[in-house]
Amino acid sequence: xxxxxxxxxxxxxxxxxxxxxxxxxxxxxxxxxxxxxxxxxxxxxxxxxxxxxxxxxxxxxxxxxxxxxxxxxxxxxxxxxxxxxxxxxxxxxxxxxxxxxxxxxxxxxxxxxxxxxxxxxxxxxxxxxxxxxxxxxxxxxxxxxxxxxxxxxxxxxxxxxxxxxxxxxxxxxxxxxxxxxxxxxxxxxxxxxxxxxxxxxxxxxxxxxxxxxxxxxxxxxxxxxxxxxxxxxxxxxxxxxxxxxxxxx
Numbered sequence: 001x002x003x004x005x006x007x008x009x010x011x012x013x014x015x016x017x018x019x020x021x022x023x024x025x026x027x028x029x030x031x032x033x034x035x036x037x038x039x040x041x042x043x044x045x046x047x048x049x050x051x052x053x054x055x056x057x058x059x060x061x062x063x064x065x066x067x068x069x070x071x072x073x074x075x076x077x078x079x080x081x082x083x084x085x086x087x088x089x090x091x092x093x094x095x096x097x098x099x100x101x102x103x104x105x106x107x108x109x110x111x112x113x114x115x116x117x118x119x120x121x122x123x124x125x126x127x128x129x130x131x132x133x134x135x136x137x138x139x140x141x142x143x144x145x146x147x148x149x150x151x152x153x154x155x156x157x158x159x160x161x162x163x164x165x166x167x168x169x170x171x172x173x174x175x176x177x178x179x180x181x182x183x184x185x186x187x188x189x190x191x192x193x194x195x196x197x198x199x200x201x202x203x204x205x206x207x208x209x210x211x212x213x214x215x216x217x218x219x220x221x222x223x224x225x226x227x228x229x230x231x232x233x234x235x236x237x238x239x240x241x242x243x244x245x246x247x248x249x
Contacts, residue, residue, distance in 0.1 A: 041221065044189040047173075050154035051225035053191065058218050061112035062093045066212035067122040068145055069199035069220070076204045081113070081212055081220070082122040085198065090122040091115055104205050106222060123198070136181045139174070142167025145200030145211060148176075152227045162190060164197035164211050171197055171211060191223070202226070 043051050059066075059081060067082020067090065077097055084090045096110035123144065146163045149156060159176040171191040174182035191197075196214030203210060207228030211221050 041191055041193045043191055043223070047155055047190055051223055054222045054224065056106070056108065056220045056222055059093070059095050059113055059220055060109055061114070062095070062218075063089075063091075064218045065214050066198055066218050066220075067092075067119075067214070069210060069212045070201050071204055079210075080116055082119060082199065083113075085122050085214060088120050090119050092117045092119045092122065099205075105208060105224065106203065106206075106210075136179075137184065139163060139165075139182060139184065140167075140187075141165030141170070141172060144198050147200050147202050147209060148180075150227065150229065154225060154227075162200060162209060164200045166197055166214065169194045169197060171200075191221075202229075204229075 041053060041055075042048070043053050058064075059079075062081055063083040065083070065085045065087070067085030069079060069081045072078040072080055072094065077099065079095050079097055080092050081095065082090060083093050092115075093113035094116040095113040097106045098108040098110050099105060100107050141163070142165055144164045144166050146161055149160045149162060151158045151160075153160075156173070159180065161174045161176055161182045163172050163174065163182075165172050169192070170189055171194070173186075173188045173190045174184070175186040177183055194213060195217070197211060198214045199212040201210050202208070203222075205228070206224075207226040209223040209226055211223075213219055213221070
C-alpha cells in the first residue's frame, strides 16, 4: 500500500490534468477508508469464528474518557460507568439499557445517564465493597478492568481471565491455574485495535462481555458468544419483566 503521506505530497506537487487529480484524490480517499478499517477493533484469531463484536456507541450524558463499568447490583438493566476518568471531576453515572425482547441482549441506551456518585480520579478499576485483598500476580500491558470466564466457553476450554489492557490498546485472555491465578505465559490477544481499553464487565443476564474505552469517541463495546453463568435463567425472567414494566410506564 502506498503511504498516504507520499500520495499527498505527490498530489500537491503535480501539475496533472483535472481528471487525473480526481482519480488520485479518489484513490487517497479509498486508501484512508481501508487504513481506518484495518485499525478498527477486531476480534483476534481463532476467537473470531465464535465471538462477535458490536459497537453500542457512546453513552448519552456521560462525559468522555470512560472509566470502570459494572451493572447495578439490584438491577441488571442499569449500567454504572465512570466518566471524566483520571480527573478531579470523575464521577459514576447510571444509564438504563434497552434489551432485545427475544434475546435479552443490550442493543442501546434509554434516555440520558444521570449522576450516580462523585468519584474523583476514577479509572478502569472499581468494585463494590469487600473486606480485603491479596496481590497474587502482576500482569503486563497496563491492566484495567477484568472478568473471569468459565471453562465452557467456545475455544477457551478452561477457567480464564479477560483483561482490558490500556497500555496495549487491547483485550487479552489469560488462562488460570488451579488457584484462580492468571498464568502470565498463556496471554493471548482477544481484541486488538482499541483506543484505551478500560472497564470490563459481564452481562448477568446474557453472559455477553462489555468493556468501556478511554479516548475521544468512547464507545461501549459488546462481545457476544460467551456462555451465560449458571442461574442466569432467573435473571432473564427478571429482565423480561423489567422490560415489560418499562414499556408500560
